[in-house]
Amino acid sequence: MKKKNLLTRIIIIAVVTIVGFYLVIGPRHRPSWRDFTWSGIKQTLASNIHLGLDLQGGSHLVMRVKTEEFLRRLTEEDNVAAQNAARDAGYEIKGGRAETGNGNYRLIVEPADPSKAKEVKEAIEKKVELGDTSVWSYSESSGQLVWSMTPSAQRTLADNATTQALNIIESRINALGIAEPTLQTHGAQSSHQILLQMPGVQDPERVKDILKGESRLELVHVIGPPNPSPATTYPTEADAIASLNSAGTIPPNRKVLPYAERMELSATGSKDPNQQKPKQWVVVETPAIIDGSELRNATAIPTQAGRSDDYEINFSLKKSGADKFGRWTGAHINEYMGVVLNDEVKSIAFIKSQIFDSGQISGRFTKQSSEDLALTLRSGALPAPIEYLEERTVGPSLGQDSIRAGVRASVVGLALVVVFMLFYYRGSGVNAVVALVLNMVLMLAGLIVFGATLTLPGIAGIILTIGMAVDSNVLIFERIREELRSGKTIPSAVDLGFKRAFITIIDTHVTTVISSLFLFVFGTGPIRGFAVTLVIGLLINLFSAVYVSRTIFMWELSRKKKVESLSI
Amino acid sequence: MFQILHGVNIDWLGNRLWFIGISVLLMLAGLGSAIIKQATGGQAFNLGVDFKGGTVVTARFKQRPNDDAIRVALVDKGIRDAVVQPVTDRPDTVLIKVPLEGEGQDGRSRVREALSQFGKEAPPTQELEADQNSAYKIVGTDAVGAIAGAQLRNKAIAVTLAALVGILIYIGARFEWTYGAAAVIAVFHDVLVTLGFFSIFHIEVSLNVIAALLTLVGFSVNDTIVVFDRIRENRKLHRRDSLYKITNDAINQTLSRTVITSGLVFLSVFAMVLFGGEVLRGFSLALLIGVIFGTYSSIAIASPIMVWWEQRLEAANRTAALSFNQPIRGGVRAPRVNATGSTKSTKQSYS
Numbered sequence: 001m002k003k004k005n006l007l008t009r010i011i012i013i014a015v016v017t018i019v020g021f022y023l024v025i026g027p028r029h030r031p032s033w034r035d036f037t038w039s040g041i042k043q044t045l046a047s048n049i050h051l052g053l054d055l056q057g058g059s060h061l062v063m064r065v066k067t068e069e070f071l072r073r074l075t076e077e078d079n080v081a082a083q084n085a086a087r088d089a090g091y092e093i094k095g096g097r098a099e100t101g102n103g104n105y106r107l108i109v110e111p112a113d114p115s116k117a118k119e120v121k122e123a124i125e126k127k128v129e130l131g132d133t134s135v136w137s138y139s140e141s142s143g144q145l146v147w148s149m150t151p152s153a154q155r156t157l158a159d160n161a162t163t164q165a166l167n168i169i170e171s172r173i174n175a176l177g178i179a180e181p182t183l184q185t186h187g188a189q190s191s192h193q194i195l196l197q198m199p200g201v202q203d204p205e206r207v208k209d210i211l212k213g214e215s216r217l218e219l220v221h222v223i224g225p226p227n228p229s230p231a232t233t234y235p236t237e238a239d240a241i242a243s244l245n246s247a248g249t250i251p252p253n254r255k256v257l258p259y260a261e262r263m264e265l266s267a268t269g270s271k272d273p274n275q276q277k278p279k280q281w282v283v284v285e286t287p288a289i290i291d292g293s294e295l296r297n298a299t300a301i302p303t304q305a306g307r308s309d310d311y312e313i314n315f316s317l318k319k320s321g322a323d324k325f326g327r328w329t330g331a332h333i334n335e336y337m338g339v340v341l342n343d344e345v346k347s348i349a350f351i352k353s354q355i356f357d358s359g360q361i362s363g364r365f366t367k368q369s370s371e372d373l374a375l376t377l378r379s380g381a382l383p384a385p386i387e388y389l390e391e392r393t394v395g396p397s398l399g400q401d402s403i404r405a406g407v408r409a410s411v412v413g414l415a416l417v418v419v420f421m422l423f424y425y426r427g428s429g430v431n432a433v434v435a436l437v438l439n440m441v442l443m444l445a446g447l448i449v450f451g452a453t454l455t456l457p458g459i460a461g462i463i464l465t466i467g468m469a470v471d472s473n474v475l476i477f478e479r480i481r482e483e484l485r486s487g488k489t490i491p492s493a494v495d496l497g498f499k500r501a502f503i504t505i506i507d508t509h510v511t512t513v514i515s516s517l518f519l520f521v522f523g524t525g526p527i528r529g530f531a532v533t534l535v536i537g538l539l540i541n542l543f544s545a546v547y548v549s550r551t552i553f554m555w556e557l558s559r560k561k562k563v564e565s566l567s568i
Numbered sequence: 569m570f571q572i573l574h575g576v577n578i579d580w581l582g583n584r585l586w587f588i589g590i591s592v593l594l595m596l597a598g599l600g601s602a603i604i605k606q607a608t609g610g611q612a613f614n615l616g617v618d619f620k621g622g623t624v625v626t627a628r629f630k631q632r633p634n635d636d637a638i639r640v641a642l643v644d645k646g647i648r649d650a651v652v653q654p655v656t657d658r659p660d661t662v663l664i665k666v667p668l669e670g671e672g673q674d675g676r677s678r679v680r681e682a683l684s685q686f687g688k689e690a691p692p693t694q695e696l697e698a699d700q701n702s703a704y705k706i707v708g709t710d711a712v713g714a715i716a717g718a719q720l721r722n723k724a725i726a727v728t729l730a731a732l733v734g735i736l737i738y739i740g741a742r743f744e745w746t747y748g749a750a751a752v753i754a755v756f757h758d759v760l761v762t763l764g765f766f767s768i769f770h771i772e773v774s775l776n777v778i779a780a781l782l783t784l785v786g787f788s789v790n791d792t793i794v795v796f797d798r799i800r801e802n803r804k805l806h807r808r809d810s811l812y813k814i815t816n817d818a819i820n821q822t823l824s825r826t827v828i829t830s831g832l833v834f835l836s837v838f839a840m841v842l843f844g845g846e847v848l849r850g851f852s853l854a855l856l857i858g859v860i861f862g863t864y865s866s867i868a869i870a871s872p873i874m875v876w877w878e879q880r881l882e883a884a885n886r887t888a889a890l891s892f893n894q895p896i897r898g899g900v901r902a903p904r905v906n907a908t909g910s911t912k913s914t915k916q917s918y919s
Contacts, residue, residue: 388713409840464833467834515734518731
């Protein structure tokens, strides 16, 4: 009975060990002789274990979608639309504004005749979607119509904006052809953060710029007398506002935007910074004729054939946009139209004839920047600007340094522990060392099975596990020694030693797992790797330090009829 | 059979006032350092970019200019409060730490601008050694914005406290809540003492250090549990002994295990301090200090507090039982006669 029990144990251990070794150093293809050489084993090991960005090199970016900006814009747009709607319906409006900030998004319309409040509200809600009470809660106070965005709508809209931003970023990442990116939301949902990991990317500058590009394209009507007089520009913002004759305010259907006029390249193609024309301002009509959502395609092309440093972007419009654009341009021949990118006028041109579905954005682009801009335009505009919260980049050489340091520290740590155990516990020390080595192998196998990532702190977790794993054996051995001293026979001392120490081992393991779990929840990337290795190492330790080393003792004791001594 | 610390019989609890005195002193020293540093215009802790925000650029040179030359180059480009820190095990590499300056300031490109004074940077696709024309290469960047820094800081504190509560609940369930409370107080003490060291010696506190603190929480509770487990076992075996004696015996019985395990963990962590490289230095230093105090506190802090508390409870229960002179109903625990049974043990106890 006992013999059979022992045999089962040995078989289980053998199977686990073989599977463990295969997982760690076994090739995933049909093995060749090369796989059994030292360098072959190292290579297989490297391809089996998934290394974290801090070891293999790469970029880790955390960004936040500025959803408050999204809500602010939405409120302001609705404010403009509401006032226009009321005016279109023939009501006089004394004033109106959008109030945003401190988590409040309100738009306020003040009709000239307070007694018409109800009619004005109806006229507005017929045209602008403010009637949905789950989004806007309506109130009237001292002749003002007030719509406030409800907190739940704020949350939903902000979450939607984040999801949308995530999709757009994903399409940009794909368009850039970045290998094996990880893109996911990060932290609490209400934090609107996105995590992007790009293995192998050493300099994320360009990617960051492309992802950040809002690429809000608008085609607008530039206010001013038509051709042949030149487009109306103003030297300062104040001048532009003064031209509107509305006491220093901007009416809801107008916008004042900066205009950096395109600088002509000199004959040699060099750019002289002194030549750059000063920033100017123009007045445009709002809402825009059409915006970027009507875009079908955008490509970068050289302005003149053969020029490699002067590019522009050709774009074409979808059917619906083209219809709208054609109708508008047909009615505004000889007037001026501007191409606006992210609230900056890029170029102004007069309308020679009706235009339907294509146009250009010109303005001092290099090949790279025009291609990047075309890419972002194709992927669509971000619903809100994003900001970078965290950037961690590790070059492969730095990663190599870390691997080397980590391996060296593990080997030294392991060696110190092995030497001590063999010296102090003699024969039983071998037992503990076998358990320890098996623990290391199975730990790596565990990392592979769970698809976990090995990071530098993860290696620290392995080193720490060496120390903690051996604790189980120390507990057991010390207990066996104690039982031997109190006069027990060797088999019963071993038996009691394991039995008594086991309770303690469970308790100590559970508490460490508890603190590691919190670490896992708290940590990002590397630190998570630490928690993972620690937990896997501890679980495996129950097998290696208790089950395996018990079996070794059983086997030793079973070889002799009468046990007289135990090397411990 | 070679054995260290066999058959020791030390009256640990008898020295409790010394132990607690030393611990209080250490905690006060750390606290004092933090307060003085804060009050004199400095910072209580040398917080790394993880918590303060800012950029750390790791630059590798073919021929590293001396730190002052790098500093001058940085100041030339308007980066004033940068810290230039050589890497101990890589003489060709420096860390350049640039504090946070408003949104949109890109630390990496600003440092690059300053370093271009020393020559060309190797292109991203090429290693520094492989490119003849270049003088340096930025091999790593850590940039953390103000929001992320504050977020990480709050999360670190919350998670450490949550882990302590988790452990309190587990030990409370497995033993008794006085044991759990004593263990958690001891661990809290370890964390404070370790943080104190970081304040006094102005060692940088990074995200990894927080990970080390949480590991330390697990490790220190480990040690405490080994002692508590033995106390629980001995209480069943020796019902006549006082809690005071049982605790002392338990500490003495587990002492060799404690010393061996802590020694081994200490050795492996020490290997990490020596060979683990720059990135892990803060982590391994925190653990090294933590291992020492984690071991110390399970003997010197957790056990005395637990014994004191248990005896207070028992005394309270006894008076309650005497004054009502009737069986105690649920809610109040019955006195444990065995723990404070003999006159001898009452003399030794705290109450």
